Amino acid sequence: MGRARDERDLLWRVCSRLVWWGFRAAFRLRPAGVAFVPAAGPAVLAANHVSALDGVVLAAVVSERRRRVVRFLVAAEFFRRWSVGWALRRFRQIPVRRGARDARALEEAISTVRGGALAGIFPEGTVNPGAGLLPGRSGVARIALTASAPVVPVGIWGTQHRWPRSGLHLRPPWRPRLAVVFGPPISPEGDPGDEADVAAFLERVMGGIARQVEAARALAEAR
Secondary structure (H helix, E strand, O other): OOOOOOOOOHHHHHHHHHHHHHHHOOOEEEEEEEHOOOOOOOEEEEEEOOOOOOOHHHHHHHHHHHHHOEEEEEEEEHHOOOOHHHHOOOOOOOEEOOOOHHHHHHHHHHHHHHHOOEEEEEOOOOOOOOOOOOOOHHHHHHHHHHEEEEEEEEEEEEEEHHHOOOOOOOOOOOEEEEEEEEOOOOOOOOOOOOHHHHHHHHHHHHHHHHHHHHHHHHHOOOO
């Protein structure tokens, strides 16, 4: 079987390579289970959220190891910030309004996934400074069930040592360990119009993320 087509444009390839080497320089980066990300076709990446760096490192790992583009659901206010808004628009990220069931954003995400793309989402909805997961929001389940796409659970651990919720800081360890662990895809099962089915599938997704977070933490803390 031939290798899957590279779906990245030139700018994405150049930027992801720079980000990849930047993370390799700043962290002792340890990705695992990347082969669980489909080489082609629709899927949703659902991860925990311990730092503002999570989306960047997740996109870079998937780009460098699977040659795929990830489109994240991102809080709409970030699109209005001059420092990052231009990049979010250029790389076609999906704006979503906090605290509201944003039908337009969900429809765009569903359409994106149905078209054969990868969508990325942090179901907790905000950076979580704690060790346990916050309650998941239902968007990830609605997107996956409506688009009939598998969800790949992801655990990230280590970005918070450099950029926690309080902001960027520079202090030892100078190259903290950073693990990004992907788990087996969770097949979409249930009716997206049935709240009980949505809740049940969301519980499966959050359970999968919790297992990968545990694995990522163990990998990051291993000597």
